[in-house]
Amino acid sequence: MTEYPPAAAYPPAPTAKQPGTTWQIVAWSLWDWGGAAFNAVMTTFIFTALYLTGDAFGGADHATAVLAFTMSVSGLFIALLAPVAGQRSDHSGRRKLWLGINTVIVAVLTGACFFVQPQESYLLFGCFLIAAGHVFFELAGVNYNAMLLQISTKSTIGKISGFGWAAGYLGGIVALLIVFFALIKPEVAIFGITAADGMSYRAVAVFSALWILVFSIPVLLAIPESKPDPTMPKVGFFQSYRELFRTIVRLAKTQPHTLYFLISSAIFRDGLAAIFTFGAVLAVGSFGFKTGDVLIFAIAGNVVAAIGALSAGYFDDKFGPKAVIVTSLLGLLASGGILLFLDGKTAFWVFGLILCLFVGPAQSSARTFMGRLAPPGHEGELFGLYATTGRAVSFLAPLLFAQSILLFGAQKWGIIGILVVLLAGLVLLVPVKAPPRGGAAA
Template sequence: MAEISKRKRIWGWWFFDWASQPYHTLLVTFIFGPFFAVVATDYFLSTGLDKEAAKASAQTLWAWNMGAAGLIIGIGAPIMGALADTRGRRRPWIMGFSIMYVVGAFMLWFIALDGSNLYWMLLSFSLGFIGAEYALIFINSQLPELGTEEEVGEISGSGFAFGYFGGLLSLIIVLVFFAEMGGGKTIIGLPPAFGLLDGEQMEGTRATGPITALWYAVFIIPYFRWVHEPLVEKARGTVSEALQTLKHTIVKLKDRSSLLYFLISSMLYRDALNGLYAFGGIYAHLVLDWTVPQIGIFGIIGAASSVFFSWIGGKLDKRYGPKPVIIGAIWVLIGVAFVIINMSRESLFGMPLAEGSNLPDIIMMISGALFGGMGGILQAASRTLMVRHTDPATPTESFGLYGLSGRATAFIAPILIGIATTLTGSARLGVSPVILLFLLGLILLRWVNAKGDKETWADASS
């Protein structure tokens, strides 16, 4: 077999981001999430709730489901990372989680418009979402092998940019050819899938699940063709041995204060970011009464911004290092979140707006661009800073801990949003806990070494 070049291996690694991003773009944020909110709201209206209570119940249901999925991911991530390092293989794990991704996404086709199988659809959504997040842990652990410390920041940023471009392209395809707008037609007036799907039954929107599954199945192929693991001679480790390895790794954290603070900090600010992603489209529908075309345009702007800013962020990371890039992105996200929480269709920071004012729409579109752009920068730079804290002897285990820090409390933001929504009865005020999470994460970054903690590896390993 001809040797695969470093350049092709990097492109293969990037293709995972391209293949997997539509789950987040199409299903979590811009198409299925808001569609689920519509179906769930109508269902709760049919039970006798008033409009605002039905909207709040729909957001609460989505919040608790995202929280439960995050809890499962957080518990399992470090265990599987340790197990993969013990056995020396990652590709079989990625293949298994890829199957979960495809099956979970495909099953969303079967959502019933009357809301009679809401919980089954949430279960299917969670299956694919968990598969995507678990696979990402193993993909991230390969980053240190793709380049030098000076190169991985740009590689990471470019990977996110490439992935977001894939998400943008998939969103445009779905909006133009599949998702129904007014009158059962797409955003450019076509019948869904050129009339092959029934717009009255929302088959174009429901097809987003199978489209996401097919997209992943096709575009993951370059990854499996070009990213080959080095042959590592390791005994076939057991779950018990993996757990012992994980326990030893966690105990070692007391001697690696910079890594410990980074894991806790990223746990909080990435949880806040995921909360914004999970509720962005739903917020726009429930608070501003946006239609599907508006949410689609919002998604295109956010995804396009993610492509551009992720690429720029990679350049800034290479020049200044990841820590200052992370801090800057968090401050922008805090500011934007504060604005939209204090905005409704009728007022801005308590000041009444003229009836029919489009100022909230303009602000929300700008916010979408900043959420997408800063979110891309934040994720890419965080991945680079984790590389600077990664023990090369156990990269998957290290990124398992990173996955744990990103998902162990991934239930907190959705649950806090669910609680705040329930207590206030407002979908708008319900999103406010993300600001607190961003601030706590920012404070803890103060004790994170911008250059990592390589000097402690040997001591902590002894």
């Protein structure tokens, strides 16, 4: 049996999978723009990095350890819930409904961070809100990614996915600039908000919640609800896991390369995540960056990553996602390897931005690779598995990063751990059959 049947054997695509209008594509991308307030502002650069892990919460070491523990628990919940959530939205035809519900929950949890006062007794509460937000953000992302198949064809999915990633990067830049200059370091206090009692950072949470809500509205208005799969019986929540197991067994028998891609992508995506997780840490600890330098680099890095994601969309549609991913991983390995032997701000600016240039295409094409493999009516389920496998190995890059530092005795050598993870993902990806660009797997 061949891995991919001929195009004539594919089931006809439902009407919801006809090419999307320009407004639908823009509206879909705006959800990513809004979600950047949670990813970039709340969890990467501002709220957790500058506030929740600060001295007021028991010191950086203690607060970071508590945050890491709660985030690991959230990863477990994501791994358990994501595939079933995607499967049930496929069967019920309520993909947009669950995208909206989960997004609202993320916004509520984000806004609730306003009540996290700068006292150690509030640390666990703050970490819980951020971790729970991650769970519902990932569940929303399962349905959001599946919607990509509703507004694209197999010849445009690369460009549209790249456009969405670019919107996320650019949305993060705009949100960071507004937050930094209006709330964190304002020339004039807005609405009387000052740094007293952590109010400037707590106000960031309110801003982020509103940002998420406002930019999630267009996708809910512009894109029609998905259609239920009439061939799938309605099952209870716990029975969904039995159905999920059957899906995995079926994939192993009929589409083994889909499982191979899920495994390989889980590993290299963990390496991509580590670049963002530890990039700022390395910039400050090993390359002489100051706090202001990190913010400027974050903005520049997001711009470069957005350019990379946009340009990669063209090559994805022309040559396929596997070619883009392999090229991007090779570029990351080369630039990261060179950076390992250099010092100073200039070196990090040059090769750090090159890293950002390749991260965007790898992320975007990994999503289109999965999208091209997804049979009609099962997009949510497969993107749920995509989220689950990613969480299953999310410990790998941080562990090897830390072990490399301990082994070689300097923070900069942690780069080796990230490079090992990227290389392992690349090696596992090479034998995976590229998906057909003319249709999804049957």
